[in-house]
Amino acid sequence: MHYVKVKGILSSKNGMNLYRGCAHGCIYCDSRSKCYHMEHDFEDIEVKENAVELLEQALLRKRKRCMIGTGAMTDPYIPLELEIGNVRKALELICRYGFGVTMITKSNRILRDIDLLQKINEKTKCVVQMTLTTYDDDLCKKIEPNVSDTKERFETLKRLRDAGIPTVVWLSPILPFLNDTKENISGILDMCVKAGVYGVICFGMGLTLREGNREYFYKQLDKLFPGLKERYIRLFGNQYIIESPNNASLMRLFHQTCQKHGIEHDNERIFRYLNEFEEKSAVRQLSLLDFGLSGGI
Numbered sequence: 675m676h677y678v679k680v681k682g683i684l685s686s687k688n689g690m691n692l693y694r695g696c697a698h699g700c701i702y703c704d705s706r707s708k709c710y711h712m713e714h715d716f717e718d719i720e721v722k723e724n725a726v727e728l729l730e731q732a733l734l735r736k737r738k739r740c741m742i743g744t745g746a747m748t749d750p751y752i753p754l755e756l757e758i759g760n761v762r763k764a765l766e767l768i769c770r771y772g773f774g775v776t777m778i779t780k781s782n783r784i785l786r787d788i789d790l791l792q793k794i795n796e797k798t799k800c801v802v803q804m805t806l807t808t809y810d811d812d813l814c815k816k817i818e819p820n821v822s823d824t825k826e827r828f829e830t831l832k833r834l835r836d837a838g839i840p841t842v843v844w845l846s847p848i849l850p851f852l853n854d855t856k857e858n859i860s861g862i863l864d865m866c867v868k869a870g871v872y873g874v875i876c877f878g879m880g881l882t883l884r885e886g887n888r889e890y891f892y893k894q895l896d897k898l899f900p901g902l903k904e905r906y907i908r909l910f911g912n913q914y915i916i917e918s919p920n921n922a923s924l925m926r927l928f929h930q931t932c933q934k935h936g937i938e939h940d941n942e943r944i945f946r947y948l949n950e951f952e953e954k955s956a957v958r959q960l961s962l963l964d965f966g967l968s969g970g971i
Contacts, residue, residue: 675719675754683728689743690729692760694720696748698780698821701894702847705747708886719754726763733771740951741799742768745778749821755783765790774798776948778844780805782822782830788837795839799952801872802834805844808853809861816898817849824865831869840872842944845928847881850909851902854879854918856927863931872947873938879924880917888912 683690695716696705706716714720722728733742742764744750750761765787768775775794777784784791784802794800804827808814811823822830834841843866848854859879866874883891895903910916918924932939938947 675721676714677721677723679724680722680728682732683722683725684732684742687743688740689746690725690764691744691747692722692725692750692764693748693752693754694722697752697754698749699819700780700821701817701898702849702881702887702891704882704884704887706887706890707884709884710747710886719752721754721758721760726760726767729764730767730771733767733773736773738951739771739773739798739953741774741776741949743776743778743948745803749779749781750777751779751781751783753783753820756786762787762790765794769794769797772797774800774951776801776803778803778805780818780821780827782826785830785833788833788839791834791839792837797954799840799950801840801842801948803842803844803875803948804831805846806862806865807845807847807849809858809865810853813853817852817894824862828865828869831865831871835870841869842948843871843874845874845876848879848918848924849881850916850918851905852899854920854924856920856924859924859927860931863928863937866937867931867935871937873944874928874932875941875944876925876928876939877941878915878917879921879928880915882914883910883916884914 694712695714695718696703697717697719744761744764755761765775769790779802791800791802806824806827807817808824811825814824831841831843845862863874892903892906895906906916929939938944
């Protein structure tokens, strides 16, 4: 862990990363790619020491409230968060100033903040995005070794559902010859149905590999699945997009299952939902009172 001061915290699309780097050890992580110019070891977490102060300043400057996103590059609920608490502090600000939030995570540590997530969702909108890759917990512990296993994530999704917080699942990545099976996809989608998720994001059955994350991925394949790296190299070479040979049949299964159970499965519509800021009735009523528009005739 090391500390840095940064000049800004919100991107042009209102996304933020309070940390850089991760300790979860997922073997396929795209954030290891060299194109992101991380100048430190990936497991040496960079803590943005002035992030919370910058976030408050940014929220105060906003002319319109909006959805604030986090987790696109670094899971906000890495173990270090329990010590530092920057995510909790950020959520407190988002709640105080009436903004919405959407978060991407693989960790059940998010339940620590379920009280704040509920408060935000009561006033505006809070959506939790959870990544699910494999129905098999033994495989999950190999490819995502230092984070909540699938069963724990499933229980988290149900807890969020019971708290009235909408959820979206990322069905990604699907690794050829490891989790690209009908049994795996059906198992994950069954969890999504039981957890009552709003939608499932899927860009196809496969993964992306580029300089930085490809080398780490192949190193882990050698360690965990001897011989599989050579199969990848033979079939895919240096392709960026690695598509499962089972992509077509698994995508049909994905769309048919979501359609049958009323789960949103159009990526564009899901992203539009994630980005749309909403005010709940109590907030709108307060606004009407402020302008003297809520009385009868």
